[in-house]
Amino acid sequence: MMTVLLLLWVTLWMPTAFTAHEEQTWLPVELKREITHPQPMTGLVLWPETARRLHDAYGQAIQLEFSYCLPSRVVTGCREDGAIEYDWSWFDRVLDDVASRGHQLIARFRYEYPSSRDVDGQRGTTAVPAYIKQQQGYAETFAENPNNDGPTWYADWRNAELQRFTLQFYTDFARRYAHDPRLAFLEVGFGHWSEYHIYGTQLELGRNFPSKAFQKQFYEHMDTVMKDIPWAVSINAGDRRYSPVVDGPALQAMHFGSFDDSFMHKSHELSSGGGFNERCWNAIGQGTRWQHGVCGGEISYYSSNDQRNFLNPDGLYEHTWAEQAAKYHITFMISNDAPRGDVATPERFREGSMATGYRFVVRKCETDGTTTRLRVANEGVAPLYRDAWFAIGTIRSATSLRGLLPGDEIVVEIPAAPRADGSDIQIVSDHILPGQQIEFEAR
Secondary structure, three states, rough: HHHHHHHHHHHHEEEHHHHHHHHHOOOEEEOOOOOOOOOOEEEEEOOHHHHHOOHHHHHHHHOOEEEEEEEHHHEEEEEOOOOOOOOOHHHHHHHHHHHOOOEEEEEOOEEEEEOOOOOOOOOOOOOOOOOHHOOOOOEEEEEEEEEHOOOOEEOOOOOOOHHHHHHHHHHHHHHOOOOOOOEEEHHHHHHOOOEOOOOOOOOOOOOOOOOOHHHHHHHHHHHHHOOOOOEEEEEHHOOOOOOOOOOOOHHHHHOOOOEEEEEOOOOOOHOOOHHHHHHHHHHHHOOOHHHHOEEEEEEEOOOOOHHHHHHOOEEEEEOOHHHHHOOOOOOOEEOOOOOHOOOHHHHHHHHOOOOOOOEEEEEEEOOOOOOOOEEEOOOOOOOOOOEEEEEHHHHHHHHOOOOOOOEEEEEEEEEEOOOOOOEEEEEEEEOEEEOOOEEEHHH
């Protein structure tokens, strides 16, 4: 009889215990936060020399700086076993200089730059490493004034070592800088300024521009080694005269980003009667590239007024900056000459920066005393392309904010309880500098 009574007691008790566990009490946390500055890895961009000169006025209006980089400056030779020899001190100095202002670098390594003297003092010298130029049979071609941009030498893409080096260089680069918070993004490509064209010069695939077969190999290689550094290619890779991307479904499926170095020029849009840029965006992106690959570029220099006026609230060529940034899901845009005009005051520059990238909003926050639960939305124009997490102290959520698309929301849980006002809830990332902060809004 005692056994029967005991079993009856256990049977009656168990549902009550289970129900009590299920009816966990979640209490609201009244968060109040604002986004007060451009977010890390987003915004309008200056070159280091301009950022240095204007730091007092514009330093808080930007998070990013841009620099062309030269393989010939960091490569010292090649050993007999094929290992490339490096001296990275030049590039590290660039990174350190940018980081000293609390900013991160967008780097673009290039071979050709019309008229530039920064390799050896001579106009238009390529940045191909010296050990390759010294090989027997290596012979660069020359154009006197392509597209009125000045003297230009072209890398010899017949050379097998140039091809091998180009692949190995990015392997070694990724190994060294994949987790370096001084570096935000990497831009890659071929031709003038690595912008995927050699306008004004007769195109010879496999000679003065890499063959499509090598380009395919290059993309496949980059997709393998650049898992941790967001990388982007010029939208001109949407031109099938130069590139295999448009006709290669496997290449289109890769998660590289896009940059446009004549953004917002007079004929940028299809609606303006030209539309080459918009067609390239459509060809290379299929409308979804931005969901996985960072999108950016540089405001046009087609007119000297483009950079100086693009932030005009009334618009430029019938389009406003905020409209175009949203349409193309822009995360960053080089705008180095904008401060030379009357429009881009430091405050307007800050506003322009804040029209780009991600914007996290906490729509609900609650805790049960041991766990904190947040409902988070992205109300920006693009996702975040590197990992970041909500955290309380050193305890992080298991769910990263990376890839949260505009208009979408997720629920994240932190296995810790917050202060009563939630003031210890923050967003942390291993990919930003110690002085940077990813903000969020809570209403």
